Amino acid sequence: MTALELRDVSKVYGTGAAEVHALAHIDLAVEPGTLVAVMGPSGSGKSSLLTIAGSLEEPSSGDVIVDGSRLADLSRNDRARLRRQRIGFVFQDFNLLSGLTAAENVSLPLELDGRSARRARPVALAALDRLGLADQGDRFPDELSGGERQRVAIARATVGDRQLLLADEPTGALDSANGEAVMRMLRQACQDGVAGVVVTHDAQLASWADRIVFLRDGHVVDQTAPQPGPDSLLSSDAGR
């Protein structure tokens, strides 16, 4: 089963002369264990695609299917539950709650879903541990570096039974070393079985993905083909 499928999705904002076609007839399928990058310039529709995939916004037409469920068939409450249980979001500016510790930020989606704080905490600490933040659970966001904050956000996005990880320019606020560390972690989360979609205008960031889809003026204009293993770089002139 695909973790995320967009079928003929279009999004129009405004009406009449002010009408803007943000997305036009988008088809996209993301399998579990795969990281897909959506790359395009500002205004190409990247963020609209992500918010629609994450059910934060509804398409004007077309279907969005997450983990086998067609979002249009779900009630508002069921969509919210699906979002809480199945989808994790990572944003450029981290979006951590400043009044909660790292562990509390990570356990929040579990608690919102009905788990007690006592039972949620060890799960949150395990998620932080996987991202190398075992000792930082009781620190507040403003006591953490930018790279650490984004790792907390990834822990929050992957905690529990999430199947779909959606990231909007997740390294935009980080230096290149921390940005690379974050991309390694997103890639690892996908190799562990999650489906990931990262939207970006940055080719270096996108190149961590298994597949790159190019978006322009709301249309998918191209995508990368599966690549041979990196050994091909070592045995040919391509490495010179």
Add this chain to the structure above:
Amino acid sequence: MSVRHALLALLHEGPKYGLQLRQEFEAGTGEMWPLNVGQVYTTLNRLERDGLVEAADDDEGPQRTFRLTEAGGSELEEWLRTPPDMSAPPRDELVIKVLVALRLTDVDVAELLQAHRRQLVELMQQYTRLKGDVGEDDLGLALVVDAELFRLDGLIRWLDAVDGRLARLPRGPDGERAAPASRPRTTPERLRRQIGSRR
């Protein structure tokens, strides 16, 4: 890539023989720059002729060991501090292809730019996977791969800039963008002359 100075740098660590120099050179560059052993011996002979290295023992075989001379150390230091030659405008093949495409009326330039963008990103995916697979332990490989990723990324940014410039071209009465071929043109040759005249 100066093999000559790379060998001087390796000999700066202490006396070494040819095969050893080749292995250390390749390991230091993450094996991205394969080096012919014949090239190593030819270069060592030239360095010896120029007084930059000298034999460290009497062995005349493949185990003949070389060490850095004082002049070799000075040469290495001077080379490190000399900026690489970046002055000539690059005669990059991609730039030439795009300039040629702009002159041809039956070429979809946007589609051409995207085809090159995709191919560059696919190459970046391979380099990034290489970096991802080896982890952060192999510093030489990581630095070489980073350099290549930044170079390819620069080309993609240039393609994006071309897209932006074409999008800003004024449109004619038929709604078509004015053909770039009808505009005054700076050729790579003219650009070279202009930059050269400012020096």
